[in-house]
Amino acid sequence: MKQTWVLIVAVVVVTVAAGVSLGLLAGGDDEGSARPQQQGSARASQAGSPSKKPDAPTPSPTRSYPLSKAPQTIPAVDSHTAARGPGWRTATGERVVVSDSKLADEGRLIAGELGLSYAGEKEDVRAGDVRLVLGGSKGANPESYTMTVRGGRVEISGAGEAGVFYGTRTLKQEVHDGGTAPEGVVRDAPAKPVRGFMLDIARKYFTADWIEDRVRELGDLKFNQLGLHFSDDQGFRIASASHPEIVSQQHLTKAQVRKIVRLAESRHITVVPEIDSPGHLGAVIAAHPDLQLRNVNGVATRGAIDISKPESAEIVDDLLNEYAGLFPGTPWHLGGDEYQALVVSDPQASYPQLATAARQAYGSGGTVADLATGWLNDRAATVRAHDRTPRAWNDGFFRNTSVQPDKDIQVAYWTGKEIGARLPVEYLSTGRKVINYNDEFLYYVLGEPQTFVYPTGERIYEQWTPRVLRGTTAVPAKYDPQILGGSFAVWCDLANSQTQAQVAAGIRMPLAATVQKLWDAGKPQLTWAEFRALADRLD
Numbered sequence: 001m002k003q004t005w006v007l008i009v010a011v012v013v014v015t016v017a018a019g020v021s022l023g024l025l026a027g028g029d030d031e032g033s034a035r036p037q038q039q040g041s042a043r044a045s046q047a048g049s050p051s052k053k054p055d056a057p058t059p060s061p062t063r064s065y066p067l068s069k070a071p072q073t074i075p076a077v078d079s080h081t082a083a084r085g086p087g088w089r090t091a092t093g094e095r096v097v098v099s100d101s102k103l104a105d106e107g108r109l110i111a112g113e114l115g116l117s118y119a120g121e122k123e124d125v126r127a128g129d130v131r132l133v134l135g136g137s138k139g140a141n142p143e144s145y146t147m148t149v150r151g152g153r154v155e156i157s158g159a160g161e162a163g164v165f166y167g168t169r170t171l172k173q174e175v176h177d178g179g180t181a182p183e184g185v186v187r188d189a190p191a192k193p194v195r196g197f198m199l200d201i202a203r204k205y206f207t208a209d210w211i212e213d214r215v216r217e218l219g220d221l222k223f224n225q226l227g228l229h230f231s232d233d234q235g236f237r238i239a240s241a242s243h244p245e246i247v248s249q250q251h252l253t254k255a256q257v258r259k260i261v262r263l264a265e266s267r268h269i270t271v272v273p274e275i276d277s278p279g280h281l282g283a284v285i286a287a288h289p290d291l292q293l294r295n296v297n298g299v300a301t302r303g304a305i306d307i308s309k310p311e312s313a314e315i316v317d318d319l320l321n322e323y324a325g326l327f328p329g330t331p332w333h334l335g336g337d338e339y340q341a342l343v344v345s346d347p348q349a350s351y352p353q354l355a356t357a358a359r360q361a362y363g364s365g366g367t368v369a370d371l372a373t374g375w376l377n378d379r380a381a382t383v384r385a386h387d388r389t390p391r392a393w394n395d396g397f398f399r400n401t402s403v404q405p406d407k408d409i410q411v412a413y414w415t416g417k418e419i420g421a422r423l424p425v426e427y428l429s430t431g432r433k434v435i436n437y438n439d440e441f442l443y444y445v446l447g448e449p450q451t452f453v454y455p456t457g458e459r460i461y462e463q464w465t466p467r468v469l470r471g472t473t474a475v476p477a478k479y480d481p482q483i484l485g486g487s488f489a490v491w492c493d494l495a496n497s498q499t500q501a502q503v504a505a506g507i508r509m510p511l512a513a514t515v516q517k518l519w520d521a522g523k524p525q526l527t528w529a530e531f532r533a534l535a536d537r538l539d
Contacts, residue, residue: 068182072534073173074512075222075519076526078188085183088149090175094128095119103132103164105266110168114175125153130171132164133157143224144189147171149181162268163189166222173220176538190222192466194435194485195518196272197511198227202283203234204446204492205250210500211260217508219267221515226264227272227333227487231319233282233303234495238326242318245287257326265328273327276335277316278375281305284315291315293341295350304340307375308357317382324386332388333412334379336396339372362403369398377406384408391435394418394427407431410484414439416470424469428479436466436486442514444507447494455488457509458528464514465521488514509535 068087070080096111097119098104104120111118116130125131133155136144142160145167156167170188174181197218199206218226230237235248238257252260264271282303285292291312293304305312320332341351347368348355358366361374380390391410395418411427414437427434436442441464445452466483467474475483488511490503498506512535516524524531 065183068184071170071174071182071186072526073170074531074535074538075190075516076524077170077186078520079186080182081185081187082182083150083184085150086152087180087183088128088130088152088154088175089178089180090114090116091128093117094130095122095126096130096132097122097125098132098134100134102161103134106161106165106168107132109266110172113172127152130154130156132168134161134164135159136163141189143193144187145170147181147186147188149183149185154181162224165219165268169220169222173538190519191521192483192485192518194225194487195223195515196225196227196435196485196487197223198229198272198274198437198487198489200229200232200490200492201237201252202230202232202492204495205235205237205248206500208252208256208260210504212263213504215260215264215267215269217511218269219264221511222519223511223515224268225270225272225331225487227274227489229274229276229333229491231275231283232280236283238323240319240322242322243284243287243315246284248283254326261327270329270331271327272329272331272333273323274333274335275316275319275323276333276337277379278305278307278312278372279303279337279339280335281316288315293351293354296352301340303338306353307371308353313375313378316379320379320382321386324383324388330387330389331410332383332386332390334376334383334390334392334396334409336372336376337393337414338395338418341368342372342398365402367401369401370403372396373398373401373403373405376409377403380406380409394422394424397422397427399426410435412437412487413469414443414489424475425479428475428482431482433482433484434469435484436469437489438464438469438471438486440471441468442486442488442510443491444489444503444510445491445493446503447497449493454506455510457511457513457532460510461513461516461524461528461531465517467521485518486514508539 065084065086067082067084069082071077094116096107096116098107098121101121108118110130131153135157136159140159143162143166145156145158145163147167147170148155154171156164156171158164158167166188170186171181215226236246237248237251239251239254240247261271280303285305291305291309293301293306295301341347341354344350351368354368354371358368358371362370376392376396383390389408389410391412394411394413395415397405397411399422411432411434413424413434424434441455441460443452444455448454463472465474466486467480469475488507490507509532526534
């Protein structure tokens with residue numbers, strides 16, 4: 001009998017322990033815990049026993065999930081609130097739905113990329129859905145977004161369409177190659193509003209397909225500007241109706257440019273055109289040699305147009321007005337750099353016709369630098385009439401002139417090597433907006449002429465920030481709000497030094513590093529080796 005009682009007690013203990021164990025496994029942490037629906041249901045009463053109560057539902061064990069980890073993306077997300085749950089992965093039959101028809105392009109794009117169906121504007125929510133939502137607090141950054149992964153669904157919301165698009169880029173990277181979007185909430189926004197890539201298509205012809213591939217690459221990395229430098233001494237690379245005589249044999253048609261612009265717009269990238277003047281106009285001068293600048297001895301000045309002649313302004317304004325209809329974005333690059341009349345020791349003596357025009361326009365004290373500044377302001381007025389915001393290279397701004405550049409002309413700061421070089425603080429202290437093109441880090445110059453060397457992603461990642469405008473020294477933090485962002489640039493001085501494919505391969509990691517520092521200028525959490533491995537995995 002004693003042995004029988006021991007056996008009964010043991011059975012009871014084992015039974016209670018099993019029940020407690022199941023309860024702990026199914027319970028877990030309420031907040032963020034993923035719980036699939038309970039299986040099993042009340043059984044029907046047995047026939048002939050109507051008074052018998054149905055069996056109680058039997059709980060089944062639920063997997064206990066660890067807290068999720070922040071996603072690894074390029075650029076890295078600003079913040080991630082961890083949660084417990086399985087996350088989200090792509091599966092056949094799942095949908096992308098939108099809250100507003102304005103998000104149709106973003107919805108169709110991510111649906112096609114992930115192999116999902118695009119269901120359009122829907123109010124219902126289903127398991128597995130990716131839902132894109134337009135809405136946010138008044139005044140919120142239109143490039144910010146929130147992505148919530150919970151209950152087997154994904155919701156990406158943003159105050160603007162651009163923010164929602166960037167959320168889809170994060171999701172695309174998270175689930176790349178069978179990955180899982182982690183449970184929890186991502187809140188993300190860029191540090192800088194200008195995240196650009198500039199391409200010199202004047203010195204080297206790039207095919208439309210190659211440029212379109214770069215647009216897709218830039219979009220996935222959350223860049224938002226593509227600069228096209230399409231006029232220089234070596235070529236003029238876009239078809240022109242107003243001056244077809246200046247167009248190079250190898251060029252982009254307007255139909256090709258419109259396609260590039262449409263593709264860029266679908267990725268929330270603005271194409272920023274640059275017709276550089278009054279220097280770098282060799283292709284225009286080749287068709288209009290009477291407009292070439294000549295010095296006091298009659299020697300032609302390479303690439304420089306004679307700004308004392310009204311016809312020079314007319315032809316450049318014709319082009320600016322024509323292409324305003326081709327490029328719908330707000331920013332417009334006017335160039336203004338390396339005007340050779342101003343690199344000599346005495347511009348007034350070397351170019352008397354310019355000195356005469358300066359005195360006629362600005363009085364007896366007028367200088368060639370005043371005349372060049374007036375030229376810049378006049379071109380700014382031309383594009384401003386099309387509601388564009390002008391920018392110009394920093395060496396197109398001159399010290400000690402009686403004529404001042406218009407206040408709204410943004411400074412594209414690239415060099416500290418020009419004659420009479422001005423420190424970045426000289427521009428910032430007057431309140432000017434500046435965009436960082438620092439040639440020490442961000443210039444990929446084909447053939448590495450002069451002192452240029454191909455920039456590396458590692459050096460950008462570890463040493464550069466948007467405040468490092470010149471050389472390797474950062475400007476004071478108080479000027480940070482005036483620095484709109486930055487742009488990585490490809491220049492084709494020795495055009496045949498690399499093929500298109502080599503350029504694409506050479507700029508891949510520098511582009512990734514640049515956008516990381518424009519999205520978040522702080523010290524990255526990943527080491528360079530980890531960042532590069534991540535880029536290789538996402539490629």
